Amino acid sequence: MKSVGIRDVAKAAGVSITTVSHVLNETPNTRTSESTRERVRDAASELGYSPNRLARGLRTRSSGMIGLLTEDIATTPHAGRIILGAQEEASSHNLTLAIINSHVDAGAAARRADARELIERHADGIIYATVFHREVSVPVELRAVPAVLIGAVDVQGLVPAVLPDEATGAANLTALLVAAGHRRIGFTNSSVDVPATRGRLIGHLRALAQAGIARDDSLIVSGLSEASGGYAATLELLSRRDRPTAVFCYNDRMAMGAYRAAAELGLHIPRDVSIVGFDDQAPIAESIHPSLTTVALPHYEMGAWAVATLTRLIQGSSDAWYLSTHPTLMQCPVVERHSVGPPQLVKSISNSATDLNL
Amino acid sequence: MKSVGIRDVAKAAGVSITTVSHVLNETPNTRTSESTRERVRDAASELGYSPNRLARGLRTRSSGMIGLLTEDIATTPHAGRIILGAQEEASSHNLTLAIINSHVDAGAAARRADARELIERHADGIIYATVFHREVSVPVELRAVPAVLIGAVDVQGLVPAVLPDEATGAANLTALLVAAGHRRIGFTNSSVDVPATRGRLIGHLRALAQAGIARDDSLIVSGLSEASGGYAATLELLSRRDRPTAVFCYNDRMAMGAYRAAAELGLHIPRDVSIVGFDDQAPIAESIHPSLTTVALPHYEMGAWAVATLTRLIQGSSDAWYLSTHPTLMQCPVVERHSVGPPQLVKSISNSATDLNL
DNA sequence: CTGAAAGCGCTTACAG
């Protein structure tokens, strides 16, 4: 199966390969008679010609490929959406997405080797995405090409980054709770100190302040960022005499545990207590009963932003410096479902059985 | 930043580029003195030379890239593991993985365009992965290159495929239930008819037969393959006078609903009823309480198999025909956690409250 | 054991 090349099209159209190249690429500043153009296009489509990207890349020194370097991300549940956003944006720019994953603990050397591989293949740009929102020291290899970061910020401030705006997302979520009437809101935080932990708490506190609700640190309890941690923390919170009427869980997995704690205490969600999570993690948030009100992380959008920004950088946009020094924050939308209701009107005595007897 | 080429290495080592190419590629049937080889290697590493894959690809008519064509798969929770398996296997063969995703409903035309794009870039092989185990008609474009299918079987039997061995996985899971002492096992199936639905039921039935347990179709009830469907089906099953002592749910999401049904009936898992799922879907299976005994889908393995097989095909292996006509089945391992226990010893009266009074 | 040379399939000054 001999593949058809530009030469075949030229011959069929009775023109030179130069002309074929010009008309097919619509080279600017090139005049070609309409009749020739038509002949060329007809010949090309008749022969089913499609240019060899390798040859073109060799000549133009650009591969039309962008590399996505991930750090264990393919194993996290969110990964798919980052990849999807990046891939679709890439397609729309006629770019191909190549993926390389290294394990988080593989170390800097592995990451540099991966970067090098992408460079050998003449990636036009590289996206570096980390599992958790954190600070990284970008491999020097990436200095050689346009690069952007997803979910991480470069300690040296040399490469543009997108980050989820956790604080605003959290603030909006808390505001929703406040709007429903809650004033005593528990917060079960993750005990590991990462930007997400800090950001979510900050947003929560900010919304409280804005609503004129006094900060009460006894309402903030932290634990493992898993269902088990959420269970323990929420159990503690809801067992108090003056238990909160709502609890904001650091993430959806913790919220799963919070549901169990509430059930064990005989508390009905959202009648007796409102629960909210963060991450909009599939399939938990939707599948749990009642379905969970939470905030979504903009993975798709960050993926798309990354390649959109990269294409600007590749085209030599002058935003580079500005972008590098000002991380882009992506909004995290609140997803309202069914785990929030108004607070109980009656002052509960410590146990919801009382309510049932009203 | 002028990048270093083979010419620079040749000059530095005082040899021809031919020689550089031979020593660096370790071309077979080529004698080069050890001293020359050493000089070349030193020069190459000193200059930080890495070959331009585009140029090499143009010359050798192979890009060293393999394409992964997915069908909405990046949006499914499992996707990451397929990509990861494929990517790691690709790395080990010095291949790069390019990903293109099309929406399931984008139609055949979109898929063909995607295949074409991969071919323009001279993908050495293409993997086509579908979201759900099903039959597909492979785009003709794929006939031009080695191709394999993940999770789907080609209606025309022309391309090799890997599929999860759902039946065996299900049989093993049911066998585990039987081993625990269960003889009345409910089965909540998905009401949509796909290979997975059929395979899981077949495996279940096979294990029952093997254990000498009479088939009782009243124990098989189907519904939506979501938590809500599992809830309804399980509620029905467990409300019967002679309720099953265990229920096998078509998937983990249905199992989530089953948990809720059991809780509502006051049935404790696994004391009063055992529940098992299928998919080992993160983060449900682990996070739910008690953690769910289920069977894992071999996504990583299928991804790795796909590229391993592709490399054999690319090298002209003669297995092609055999592989095309015999889909490869990948084992689905049972993952034991905490949702299975022995059946209740007492004959229940219809309501577990009775048990509590023993 | 080593090298000169052709050629992979394009794009792009440059000339006409």
Place this chain on the structure above:
DNA sequence: CTGAAAGCGCTTACAG
């Protein structure tokens, strides 16, 4: 408005 020719950076017969 159109084309001849150089060249991107490699690999690979082929000759010596």
